[in-house]
Amino acid sequence: MLTYDVLIVGSGGAGLYAALKSRIEEDLQVAVLTKVYPTRSHTSAAQGGVNAALANKDSTDTWEQHWFDTVKGSDYLADQDAAELMCREAPEVIREMEQWGCPFDRTSEGKIAQRPFGGASKPRACYAADKIGHVMLHTLYEQGLRHGVNYFNEWVTLSLLHNGQRCLGVNALDTRTGKLHTIHAKAVILATGGYGRVYWNRTSNAYGNTGDGAALAYRAGLPLKDMEFVQFHPTGLRRTGILMSEGARGEGAYLLNALGERFMSRYAPEKMELGPRDLISRAIETEVREGRGGPDGEVFLDLTHLSRERILQRLPQIRQLCIDFEGIDPIEEPIPIKPTAHYSMGGIHTDMNGVSPIEGIYAAGEAGCVSVHGANRLGGNSLLDILVFGRRAGNHALEYARTHDFQPMIINPLEIAEKRIQNLMVGESQETTAGIRRDMGNLMSEKAGIYRVGNDLKEAVAQLAVLKERYKRLKVQDKSKIFNTELVAALELENLLDLAEIISQGALERTESRGAHYREDFPERDDKNWLKHTMATKGTDGRPEITFEPVTISRFQPEKRTY
Amino acid sequence: MSEKITPTREKILANIRIQRFTPDKDRTPYFDNFKVEVETGMTVLEALRYIKNNQDSSLTFRSFCRSAICGSCAVRVNADPLLACSTQLLPIIKDFGKSSVTITPMANLPILRDLVVDIDPVIEKLAKMHPYLMKNKARIPETLAQESLMSQQELNQFGQLTDCILCAACFSICSAVKVDKTYAGPLSFAKAYRFSVDPRDSFRGMRIQASMDQGLWSCVQCRKCIKVCPKDIRPADSIRDMRRIAIDDGIHDTPGSRRAKAYTDDVEKFGQVNKPMLPVIVNGTQGWTAIEAAEVGLKKHGLEPTREVCKLPGQSGAATIYKKVREIEKQEKNV
Numbered sequence: 001m002l003t004y005d006v007l008i009v010g011s012g013g014a015g016l017y018a019a020l021k022s023r024i025e026e027d028l029q030v031a032v033l034t035k036v037y038p039t040r041s042h043t044s045a046a047q048g049g050v051n052a053a054l055a056n057k058d059s060t061d062t063w064e065q066h067w068f069d070t071v072k073g074s075d076y077l078a079d080q081d082a083a084e085l086m087c088r089e090a091p092e093v094i095r096e097m098e099q100w101g102c103p104f105d106r107t108s109e110g111k112i113a114q115r116p117f118g119g120a121s122k123p124r125a126c127y128a129a130d131k132i133g134h135v136m137l138h139t140l141y142e143q144g145l146r147h148g149v150n151y152f153n154e155w156v157t158l159s160l161l162h163n164g165q166r167c168l169g170v171n172a173l174d175t176r177t178g179k180l181h182t183i184h185a186k187a188v189i190l191a192t193g194g195y196g197r198v199y200w201n202r203t204s205n206a207y208g209n210t211g212d213g214a215a216l217a218y219r220a221g222l223p224l225k226d227m228e229f230v231q232f233h234p235t236g237l238r239r240t241g242i243l244m245s246e247g248a249r250g251e252g253a254y255l256l257n258a259l260g261e262r263f264m265s266r267y268a269p270e271k272m273e274l275g276p277r278d279l280i281s282r283a284i285e286t287e288v289r290e291g292r293g294g295p296d297g298e299v300f301l302d303l304t305h306l307s308r309e310r311i312l313q314r315l316p317q318i319r320q321l322c323i324d325f326e327g328i329d330p331i332e333e334p335i336p337i338k339p340t341a342h343y344s345m346g347g348i349h350t351d352m353n354g355v356s357p358i359e360g361i362y363a364a365g366e367a368g369c370v371s372v373h374g375a376n377r378l379g380g381n382s383l384l385d386i387l388v389f390g391r392r393a394g395n396h397a398l399e400y401a402r403t404h405d406f407q408p409m410i411i412n413p414l415e416i417a418e419k420r421i422q423n424l425m426v427g428e429s430q431e432t433t434a435g436i437r438r439d440m441g442n443l444m445s446e447k448a449g450i451y452r453v454g455n456d457l458k459e460a461v462a463q464l465a466v467l468k469e470r471y472k473r474l475k476v477q478d479k480s481k482i483f484n485t486e487l488v489a490a491l492e493l494e495n496l497l498d499l500a501e502i503i504s505q506g507a508l509e510r511t512e513s514r515g516a517h518y519r520e521d522f523p524e525r526d527d528k529n530w531l532k533h534t535m536a537t538k539g540t541d542g543r544p545e546i547t548f549e550p551v552t553i554s555r556f557q558p559e560k561r562t563y
Numbered sequence: 564m565s566e567k568i569t570p571t572r573e574k575i576l577a578n579i580r581i582q583r584f585t586p587d588k589d590r591t592p593y594f595d596n597f598k599v600e601v602e603t604g605m606t607v608l609e610a611l612r613y614i615k616n617n618q619d620s621s622l623t624f625r626s627f628c629r630s631a632i633c634g635s636c637a638v639r640v641n642a643d644p645l646l647a648c649s650t651q652l653l654p655i656i657k658d659f660g661k662s663s664v665t666i667t668p669m670a671n672l673p674i675l676r677d678l679v680v681d682i683d684p685v686i687e688k689l690a691k692m693h694p695y696l697m698k699n700k701a702r703i704p705e706t707l708a709q710e711s712l713m714s715q716q717e718l719n720q721f722g723q724l725t726d727c728i729l730c731a732a733c734f735s736i737c738s739a740v741k742v743d744k745t746y747a748g749p750l751s752f753a754k755a756y757r758f759s760v761d762p763r764d765s766f767r768g769m770r771i772q773a774s775m776d777q778g779l780w781s782c783v784q785c786r787k788c789i790k791v792c793p794k795d796i797r798p799a800d801s802i803r804d805m806r807r808i809a810i811d812d813g814i815h816d817t818p819g820s821r822r823a824k825a826y827t828d829d830v831e832k833f834g835q836v837n838k839p840m841l842p843v844i845v846n847g848t849q850g851w852t853a854i855e856a857a858e859v860g861l862k863k864h865g866l867e868p869t870r871e872v873c874k875l876p877g878q879s880g881a882a883t884i885y886k887k888v889r890e891i892e893k894q895e896k897n898v
Binding site: 105300 | 565566567568570571585586587588603604605606609615616617620621623624626627628629630631632633634635648649650651653675676679682683686690693694695696697698703704707708709710711712713714715718721722725726727728729758761763764
């Protein structure tokens with residue numbers, strides 16, 4: 001049996017930071033298990049920046065202001081002690097990344113450059129052109145190579161093993177050979193990213209952002225927190241959901257419906273296209289619902305009234321993205337866009353060291369939920385979250401693994417995993433992964449997306465039960481053992497269906513609007529009844545059981561969130 | 564005043580020809596043809612996914628981010644290595660004139676299945692290059708209370724190279740990899756060079772050695788890696804620059820560096836390369852065998868061999884140019 005002191009599942013920023021920290025003194029055996037190659041992970045897609053109050057650009061910036069911005073941005077659902085810790089540690093982790101070679105852009109004094117970001121009171125987003133996530137991920141991978149982190153590339157984790165008190169390890173599938181393995185580990189850190197793919201085609205997320213870690217933890221009896229909070233970005237490309245940054249609207253782009261109307265005049269007559277993200281997303285959704293969208297339910301981001309020179313000079317990358325991914329030139333015609341699921345605020349419930357209720361099992365980054373983002377994440381805080389909490393989980397797991405022995409493995413640990421694979425592989429069926437997945441994505445976008453209302457959410461819950469029944473009949477048509485991507489997609493779909501159910505159930509119970517969660521039937525925030533975290537655990541009937549936990553409020557009393 | 568927007572979206576029924584191979588089923592690779600309605604905006608990756616979701620769920624390829632930053636989906640389309648996710652299909656179909664396109668896996672790497680190749684050989688070669696920053700204590704503070712200082716100009720020396728997404732398109736097209744399986748490949752040298760010129764680093768010497776061990780002088784500068792890089796990195800330039808810093812660091816004892824040095828020294832001295840003596844300069848005493856064999860050959864044809872460089876009119880001009888270049892270099896160094 002494969003045996004490691006610390007096993008990390010997921011190879012994005014949180015996972016690689018955790019791996020590096022637990023391996024840094026090279027006394028423990030550490031491995032990263034990832035369904036891709038480490039540098040493929042979705043951290044690489046983060047473009048804008050990572051927040052830290054270094055005060056390089058504005059000497060009056062402090063971590064306390066960053067803390068306040070984070071709490072306010074969260075619509076007061078963040079735990080203030082956790083947000084405090086993240087903002088306090090931010091400058092140190094950024095310096096650690098810098099000292100490992102991360103190529104941040106520089107100020108004229110040679111310090112790390114910082115830029116302003118939405119929702120931040122000071123320019124504190126550290127950046128590297130438009131590829132900060134990419135360079136951070138590569139820096140962590142490089143240092144991992146140096147220190148002897150082991151990698152299991154293109155392995156899919158099937159189940160999380162524990163004995164009720166302590167961690168035992170995982171079962172996993174090596175996709176290259178089709179073989180199943182149990183990996184015995186003292187500590188397992190789940191760093192598998194978000195679950196934006198619940199909305200399938202309507203997300204900016206990578207194909208693989210299927211919430212695997214959260215689903216593994218849920219099925220292993222661990223609680224998930226605040227899963228109903230999913231941030232939508234208003235301007236994703238029609239076909240792919242790839243983001244058109246706010247820079248375009250900053251340069252004067254119009255939002256037009258299919259009738260050619262600048263519809264924001266109906267929703268935000270003063271700010272027009274520069275209103276807050278959630279408001280614009282809802283405005284677009286309304287236009288489409290009322291029949292003023294394009295043939296694919298899109299609206300248009302129009303640059304054509306700007307001069308060719310201005311577009312070439314100020315928005316060259318946006319133009320290139322349109323040409324490469326949508327096949328149109330925004331100098332000539334309006335860009336078709338749709339709001340797109342962007343970030344998962346919820347995740348596996350952990351403490352500030354990433355520890356879950358079971359000793360030795362950790363979660364970090366978008367997979368986990370401490371919570372620092374509450375109901376709505378601030379731009380530039382997602383990369384910070386993965387650094388601070390990936391690092392803390394790695395440090396904690398290092399100490400834990402040094403001071404604890406391996407627990408005896410259960411008898412025949414692979415049995416359940418083998419059955420699961422066999423159920424999918426043996427036999428024929430009319431159901432396909434692509435079909436169920438498409439229906440799930442459409443259902444979630446329509447009933448549990450940007451606009452939510454009680455009856456729709458009830459419908460979503462009911463329909464998800466139907467989809468889960470269909471899933472039970474699903475068979476993988478590709479019978480090869482070698483690199484079976486259809487099998488992997490089927491396994492991911494099972495994870496998505498569990499999470500979709502939890503999102504819908506949580507959204508149904510939360511009868512208020514807060515941050516990214518907008519209930520048409522309850523449009524106001526309700527601090528009296530709902531200033532609390534949603535906790536979902538798997539009930540004995542297989543359905544999510546929802547309970548609530550208090551929010552930690554240490555300094556900032558909730559106020560109305562206005563910008 | 565508003566005008567209705569009616570987007571123009573074209574559709575063409577195309578034949579997509581894809582190389583298939585499943586090792587536990589097939590003895591050799593073969594081609595499958597799929598009919599797909601290709602429309603405006605459709606990328607190569609979308610077409611592959613369309614086929615997988617609707618026509619043949621066993622079609623196997625890699626994809627992840629869909630936004631040209633993860634490097635998973637590199638394949639060859641009509642023999643050109645490229646990222647499937649950021650390549651529009653319609654213009655290729657129209658360009659080809661036959662409403663047909665051929666998709667094959669990347670070259671120079673073992674095929675695992677269909678369009679999926681094993682990229683471990685690339686990563687293993689990269690790992691030998693010490694592809695990580697080793698702290699230069701003169702530049703990096705001892706604690707995390709401070710960041711190290713670096714100017715934007717210093718960063719610009721290597722900033723572009725950090726765009727590499729390890730897609731291995733350059734490895735697939737590389738002429739040197741094709742003939743020499745031990746050759747590191749363009750991206751590994753680009754990475755080695757990136758760290759070697761980072762002022763925060765202290766491991767340049769080891770990286771130069773690793774580069775020489777993995778064929779630094781084998782690159783023939785065909786520059787195809789530059790052409791195919793989806794991130795506009797110039798690996799061939801990095802290889803050239805890596806050779807230069809190797810020579811600057813006093814490493815003159817490899818055939819390649821001796822050749823490069825002989826070229827520059829000869830041109831300064833004679834205004835041309837001393838071709839008759841080049842084999843000895845590059846390969847040492849072994850070179851005499853080559854020279855003697857060549858001389859025998861010439862004599863057979865009644866030609867008198869020479870070991871002297873012939874005199875050219877105006878050959879001192881080269882020396883003047885060299886002098887000028889050295890002056891400029893000196894000035895640049897002082898700035």
